Amino acid sequence: MRPLRSAAIDGPDLTAGPETATLPVALAPRASERLMRLKGDLRLGLPVILLDHGEAALVAWAETLTEDRFAALAAMGRAELALTRHRARALGSIAMPPGDVLRAALPPTAGLDWITTQAGGVADSGATPCPLPPLASGSAIHRAATTLAQSAQVLPAAVIVPLREGPDLALSLGLTVMQAHEVTDTLAAGAHHDRVSSAPLPMAASDAGRVHVFRPEDGGIEHSAIEVGTPDLSQPVLVRLHSACFTGDVLGSLKCDCGPQLHAAMAAMAGGDGGVLLYLNQEGRGIGLANKMRAYALQDSGLDTVEANQWLGFDDDLRDFRTGAQMLARLGIQRVRLMTNNPRKVDILTRHGVDVVERVPLQAGRTPQNERYLATKAAKSGHIFT
Ligand SMILES: Nc1nc2c(ncn2[C@@H]2O[C@H](COP(=O)(O)OP(=O)(O)OP(=O)(O)O)[C@@H](O)[C@H]2O)c(=O)[nH]1
Ligand SMILES: [Zn+2]
Structure with missing residues (x-):
């Protein structure tokens, strides 16, 4: 993968040659602004590209993904599912330390319904999720995808397809690109x-x-x-x-x-x-009204407030x-x-x-x-x- 520096990915390059010195850099989006664009795309159901130390992956949120986009994603490579440790626990996986994210291979026959069930999106349908064998500990990309989903009040489950050809694809399709660590750092810093x-x-x-x-x-x-x-x-x-x-x-x-x-x-x-x-x-200690209603449905089946949040993959207070x-x-x-x-x-x-x-x-x-x-x-x- 060729190392790539792009204003669309990294913001303006203030260390570059004299020709960039005249660019109106104040017009370029800052990290917090690029993060809001990324979040907006994912909420729309558009995939984005996240980067981490020379790795690149297509990322989409399970909850907002559509059938046609899922089919196109699955055709791009070996798709994985990223879930928070709370959701992994609800599916019967072994306990994971705080900050860890489950990274599992998507079975070749898995469709969007299966993914939605794993994500916790059909809590009241009677569907039974099953434990997923983890591939490995989630990377910074998996962590960024699920952390950002929580902050956007969307179920924290992501479909991730590692890319061999790097972010060039994103640039030709017009997808938004961001460094995974920049996503988590910007979220942690909060907004003014x-x-x-x-x-x-x-x-x-x-x-x-x-x-x-x-x-x-x-x-x-x-x-x-x-x-x-x-x-x-x-x-x-x-x-x-x-x-x-x-x-x-x-x-x-x-x-x-x-x-x-x-x-x-x-x-x-x-x-x-x-x-x-x-x-x-x-709303709903930060999980939003839609998820609070999902949590209420789960509470009617016996879970308490904290357990219901965690069953959906969320932390209990965001x-x-x-x-x-x-x-x-x-x-x-x-x-x-x-x-x-x-x-x-x-x-x-x-x-x-x-x-x-x-x-x-x-x-x-x-x-x-x-x-x-x-x-x-x-x-x-x-x-x-x-
Ligand atoms: N996720 C979730 N949120 C809930 C539930 N019931 C109430 N809430 C949310 O919990 C929050 C309660 O907020 P507050 O009353 O400010 O806070 P608190 O932490 O209870 O502390 P106090 O200052 O003592 O009232 C609101 O955002 C509610 O929407 C629930 O069952 N699940
Ligand atoms: Zn209330």
Whole structure:
């Protein structure tokens, strides 16, 4: 495979000769922007090419792959399936250490239905998945493909076809190409968020209110901060870091405590000296609404919240609370009284420069239907309910 350097793959080459010195390099996409393109392609069902130390592979996500594209991929070489260690465990494989990814050969007769079953996409169909003999430990390409899928709220299972001819194919077909390590490094770094708009909003809880909308620099999902009442930002501010729950916040689901927690937090702010609600769009602890519904179907067959996430291949909590710390900093809030039962929220805010002067317990909305959900929070996720 010829070593290839391309602005489409590596970004602009700032060390090249004088003729490139005049290129408007600021116009070229940065790593975080190329990552969003890659993610967009994979969500569409388009294959991409990932590179790792002289290796190249075509990569597509099992969930978004179509029959015609799968047939074309399988014709390109020996197709493999990459699954997270959680999904491998659900299929009956031996336990794998954190960070490891299962890499298995696709049986020659495997079709898209078989792949979807292995990926966990037919949990409620009664189909029985089977253990897959691993080929070897997954490479950086397998890891990048499954980690990126989790961040895109897609089942973390990928079809991977190693390429002998390198990324030339990608360039002639117009496929997006990226280095695997750049995918994982960029994901780990997280995105910076800036405030894009603010406006007053009178609310049922408080006539005085203001909404601030934040957008990540990579063009991803927006989040909001809601001032309830008129908090004095020079004093410790009552803050709720709330993750979106469409079913609980909007539909009044009895399966969780999110809706009552949201309303209790706003009532406490309105009834006191005001406060700030950070509403983070991290539905289903980051797995998204579609997967949360898959998890709910699995919970009806006996799994708890954590087991259901893992059965689908996801980590049990994918939320990035660094976003909350950034939003507080942009609002000029340094000291907070944090309304939560989750010590991880306190820990991450503290590690990212927020002075959490007090954890304020927030218990509301216990129902017979959410008893097991709350028990699992206490037993497996470290929540404090005392
Ligand atoms: N994956 C998954 N997510 C769920 C389930 N039930 C609720 N959620 C999500 O869990 C999150 C709960 O968010 P929070 O209430 O902010 O957080 P918390 O970690 O419970 O901590 P607290 O601050 O103590 O409430 C929301 O994103 C919900 O959508 C479930 O069964 N499975
Ligand atoms: Zn909820």
